[in-house]
Amino acid sequence: MAATGQEAAAMDSISRAPAPPAALNPTTDADGAAADGATDNPPPDPRKPGNNSDGGVETAEEAVEPSEPDINVLCRDMFDKMSVFLQGELTATCEDYRLLENMNKLTSLKYMEMKDISVNICRNLQDLNQKYASLQPYLDQINQIEEQVTALEQAAYKLDTYSKKLEAKFKKLEKR
Incomplete structure (x- = not known):
């Protein structure tokens, strides 16, 4: 139809x-x-x-199609610009990795310093523990002397109290 x-x-x-x-x-x-x-x-x-x-x-x-020289010029321009762009991206990435590498090196140095400090602290602590162990008998003697002095002081207070009571009784007897 x-x-x-x-x-x-x-x-x-x-x-x-x-x-x-x-x-x-x-x-x-x-x-x-x-x-x-x-x-x-x-x-x-x-x-x-x-x-x-x-x-x-x-x-x-x-x-x-458009003439090939125009396409070739445009393609070359595009590839040049892409090359510059990719070069910039790769440069930025490389700079980031360099920064991370430097940060890792600094961190490693800080940890080594902290390790040295902790080794020195540990050595000093061991020296102090040895000195304390060598002084321990003398410290025990000081503690014993302190206990004896405290007991002697209590005895002196009791004797003083007793002598005051005796004096009071003696004065009472004299007054009669």
């Missing part, structure tokens, strides 16, 4: 592609001027019915 009227017009507008941009037109250069001796006449618009004898069949034009 063939389409007629509005359906045919709709199908015809769908099947037609828009004209290629000037940058892809092989008859013009980048400035839009005619190149290779092309005439100033624009190509016929495929959407307008012309004096085609093929009955409205469109013809396709080959898409032409």
Whole structure:
């Protein structure tokens, strides 16, 4: 069944592609001027019915890629910029690793200093323990003497109290 009227017009507008941009037109250069001796006449618009004898069949034009020198320059520029970017990233990473290495070295030095200090403290503590052990008999004697002095002091207080009572009794007897 063939389409007629509005359906045919709709199908015809769908099947037609828009004209290629000037940058892809092989008859013009980048400035839009005619190149290779092309005439100033624009190509016929495929959407307008012309004096085609093929009955409205469109013809396709080959898409032409931009010239290679432009692509090569752009690719080289892109690779140069990517190289600079990656070089910067790698440099930053290397600097981070150098910083970590320096921090690790400093930390290692601090731990070695702390180890030396703790070894000295341990040695001094052992010396003090030995000296305390050698003084222990004398300290025990001092403790015994202190206990004896305390007992003697208690005895002196008792004797003093007893002598005061005796004196009080003696005075009482004298008064009678």
